[in-house]
Amino acid sequence: MASDTVMTRAPAAAQATGSEPVRPLLEAADLVKHFPIKSGLLGRSNAVVRAVDGVTFSLYPGETLGIVGESGCGKSTTARVLMNLIKPDSGNVLLNGRAPGTPELSLKAFRSQVQMVFQDSYASLNPRLTVEDSIAYGPTVHGVSGTDAVRRARRLLDRVGLDPRRFAGRYPHELSGGQRQRVNIARALALEPKVIILDEAVSALDKSVEAQVLNLLLDLKEEIGLTYIFISHDLEVVRFIANRVMVMYLGRVAEIGPTDALYTGGRHPYTTALLGSMLSMDPDERTMEAPLAGDPPNPIDPPSGCRFHTRCSFAESVCSAKTPALTVSGTGHFTACHMVDPGSGHSKAAA
Amino acid sequence: MNTMSDPILDIRGLTVTFGGGPKPVRALDGVDLALGRGEVIALLGESGSGKSVTLRSILRLHPPKRSRIEGSIKVEGIDVTSLEGRALESFRGKTVSMVFQEPMLAMDPVYTVGQQITEAVRNHEKISAADARARALEMLTLVRIPSPERRLAAYPHEMSGGMRQRAMIALALASKPHILLADEPTTALDATVQVQILLLLRELQRELGLSMIFVTHDISVAVEVADRIAVMYAGRIVETGTVRDVIRTPRHPYTIGLLSTRAHGGRLEGHRLPAIPGSPPDLANLPPGCAFAPRCAIAADACRASVPEPVDLGGGHRVRCFRTAETVNKVAALAPAVTS
Numbered sequence: 001m002a003s004d005t006v007m008t009r010a011p012a013a014a015q016a017t018g019s020e021p022v023r024p025l026l027e028a029a030d031l032v033k034h035f036p037i038k039s040g041l042l043g044r045s046n047a048v049v050r051a052v053d054g055v056t057f058s059l060y061p062g063e064t065l066g067i068v069g070e071s072g073c074g075k076s077t078t079a080r081v082l083m084n085l086i087k088p089d090s091g092n093v094l095l096n097g098r099a100p101g102t103p104e105l106s107l108k109a110f111r112s113q114v115q116m117v118f119q120d121s122y123a124s125l126n127p128r129l130t131v132e133d134s135i136a137y138g139p140t141v142h143g144v145s146g147t148d149a150v151r152r153a154r155r156l157l158d159r160v161g162l163d164p165r166r167f168a169g170r171y172p173h174e175l176s177g178g179q180r181q182r183v184n185i186a187r188a189l190a191l192e193p194k195v196i197i198l199d200e201a202v203s204a205l206d207k208s209v210e211a212q213v214l215n216l217l218l219d220l221k222e223e224i225g226l227t228y229i230f231i232s233h234d235l236e237v238v239r240f241i242a243n244r245v246m247v248m249y250l251g252r253v254a255e256i257g258p259t260d261a262l263y264t265g266g267r268h269p270y271t272t273a274l275l276g277s278m279l280s281m282d283p284d285e286r287t288m289e290a291p292l293a294g295d296p297p298n299p300i301d302p303p304s305g306c307r308f309h310t311r312c313s314f315a316e317s318v319c320s321a322k323t324p325a326l327t328v329s330g331t332g333h334f335t336a337c338h339m340v341d342p343g344s345g346h347s348k349a350a351a
Numbered sequence: 352m353n354t355m356s357d358p359i360l361d362i363r364g365l366t367v368t369f370g371g372g373p374k375p376v377r378a379l380d381g382v383d384l385a386l387g388r389g390e391v392i393a394l395l396g397e398s399g400s401g402k403s404v405t406l407r408s409i410l411r412l413h414p415p416k417r418s419r420i421e422g423s424i425k426v427e428g429i430d431v432t433s434l435e436g437r438a439l440e441s442f443r444g445k446t447v448s449m450v451f452q453e454p455m456l457a458m459d460p461v462y463t464v465g466q467q468i469t470e471a472v473r474n475h476e477k478i479s480a481a482d483a484r485a486r487a488l489e490m491l492t493l494v495r496i497p498s499p500e501r502r503l504a505a506y507p508h509e510m511s512g513g514m515r516q517r518a519m520i521a522l523a524l525a526s527k528p529h530i531l532l533a534d535e536p537t538t539a540l541d542a543t544v545q546v547q548i549l550l551l552l553r554e555l556q557r558e559l560g561l562s563m564i565f566v567t568h569d570i571s572v573a574v575e576v577a578d579r580i581a582v583m584y585a586g587r588i589v590e591t592g593t594v595r596d597v598i599r600t601p602r603h604p605y606t607i608g609l610l611s612t613r614a615h616g617g618r619l620e621g622h623r624l625p626a627i628p629g630s631p632p633d634l635a636n637l638p639p640g641c642a643f644a645p646r647c648a649i650a651a652d653a654c655r656a657s658v659p660e661p662v663d664l665g666g667g668h669r670v671r672c673f674r675t676a677e678t679v680n681k682v683a684a685l686a687p688a689v690t691s
Contacts, residue, residue: 070542070543070544071512071541176630176631178630179630206397206398206568206630206631207397207568207609207612207613208397208608208612208626208627208630208631208646209630210612211612211614211624211626211627212626212627212628214614214624215623215624215626218623219623233541233542235542236613236614236615237614240614240615240624241614273543274542274543277542277543277545277546278542278571279546279549279571279572279575280571280574281570281571281574281598281613281615282574282598283574283594283595286574286575287546287549287550287575288550289550290543290546290547290550291543291546292543292547294511294513295511295512295513295514295541295544296541296543298511
């Protein structure tokens with residue numbers, strides 16, 4: 001039943017040009033994850049970090065969904081909950097309509113279809129395994145014979161642009177950051193997944209190397225028909241790679257929509273401010289005024305109602321009283337702002 | 352901006368080699384850099400290009416036992432490389448001060464922000480504790496920290512990332528330095544906070560007439576703050592010029608590559624980013640010629656044989672490349688696409 005509400009909420013599949021609604025590949029329904037803060041001698045918890053607080057979205061086959069937001073907005077926690085690396089307090093994740101960890105979709109089968117690449121290319125590889133062994137490890141666990149797994153690892157190394165004759169026997173410390181991230185991508189591909197979650201996967205790379213890895217990701221996506229969730233703080237890179245973008249603020253979805261619509265006509269004041277913080281690259285068009293003052297508030301004790309109301313120049317009393325729901329604001333475009341919701345009581349909302 | 356006749360900081364032929372490892376690493380190789388009074392230069396480069404090593408050399412922060420420093424660094428006519436003892440202590444902080452990337456690591460966690468600023472002031476000036484405290488308050492006000500009296504008593508961990516970086520800037524400016532060195536001061540910050548800190552630094556630089564070197568890996572940050580940009584690659588400055596010259600008419604193939612490599616605007620279906628092939632060189636095994644030659648599309652035999660000397664293109668635009676005749680027309684095609 002949760003899946004139905006998700007379907008009706010986000011029917012405009014990214015590039016679904018046809019009339020038939022596309023079935024989502026991966027769905028997140030009302031995910032909540034709070035982390036208790038333990039303090040004092042007895043380790044009592046007296047506060048919680050509301051890292052993810054009611055996040056709902058769908059991922060459609062073949063698209064790249066970008067997730068952007070500032071530190072503490074919950075984008076990485078969302079990724080970890082999606083991957084089942086941490087259990088949500090409530091809400092659920094569905095792959096093709098089935099929940100992982102149930103008889104109809106074991107966790108192992110789920111993980112072979114959803115893989116993840118992390119920011120720290122070094123920490124995510126076992127330093128005592130050669131890169132070939134690291135890539136072959138997953139397939140052997142999933143029942144592929146040793147020789148076949150190694151053959152697959154070599155083919156993947158070649159595919160991500162690392163000559164297996166030179167690189168197969170190397171250890172992670174013998175590679176550059178860009179090469180290591182290619183190994184991590186090859187490893188993520190080893191189980192032939194459908195979805196890859198990239199959590200700041202290119203953020204630690206130098207710009208000249210980042211472009212190579214972005215191109216590789218695009219090539220792989222087209223060839224293998226992958227679906228990506230691309231999490232990044234780099235708004236330029238997300239604009240380049242994503243079909244749809246989800247903007248998060250303090251554990252909630254502020255806005256989600258097609259990349260162009262969002263970047264050229266974002267409806268949430270936070271989206272506008274965040275995108276307004278992108279620098280122009282034009283010495284004659286320098287930024288003269290910061291779009292927002294101060295830092296994002298602490299997710300331990302987030303503001304009531306719309307969490308952005310403390311920094312929003314359009315905030316009215318309704319904003320601190322009531323949490324705005326995601327409301328249609330365009331084709332496949334949803335915004336959680338009282339100004340977009342007719343009848344919310346905000347003076348800028350259509351009555 | 353025509354202050355080059357009397358630069359406040361003049362670096363000539365700076366070469367820094369680090370020992371200690373299996374092979375000596377040449378982190379800087381013949382860096383020449385002149386900073387005019389009231390000028391802001393951005394040192395732009397990727398990891399390992401030598402931008403932070405250059406900054407640290409100016410403050411003499413490299414461990415003397417494991418590093419060999421050649422060439423000269425002159426600040427207001429004084430040879431920095433020969434400073435010792437009290438003179439060096441006074442130089443650090445009073446003449447030249449620095450803002451680091453991670454204020455949480457640069458500040459002392461067991462003292463309040465007020466105590467740290469007060470201590471810095473009293474190290475350099477003979478003033479009473481009360482006066483030093485007044486200065487600390489003045490500094491926090493200067494960097495636009497809300498309710499500064501209350502913040503004087505705050506510990507670094509009690510502040511948000513943006514506030515901490517403001518406090519770090521206050522600390523660096525408390526002893527009224529003439530030159531401010533900033534090492535990726537906004538890299539660890541969120542986008543909406545980064546803009547605030549960049550604007551603050553730009554305003555303070557103008558108000559106080561500071562001369563500034565700003566290290567960054569992000570071209571768009573350099574464009575926001577700098578008068579001139581110096582692009583570094585493998586320990587050498589490969590291109591310098593005004594921000595406009597470097598951004599609009601880059602002439603070194605590496606700069607051209609960096610600018611075209613940036614994801615900018617939306618992507619058309621099937622479109623790929625122009626990417627510089629390969630990866631930055633190993634500083635312990637630099638090629639004999641131009642360090643960029645192995646990745647350069649237009650490298651010739653000469654490029655692999657010897658290191659190019661700077662070529663002056665006029666207006667202070669200098670490029671270390673043998674092939675500048677080939678790069679002159681690369682520009683129009685590379686100008687970032689205008690997106691509205």
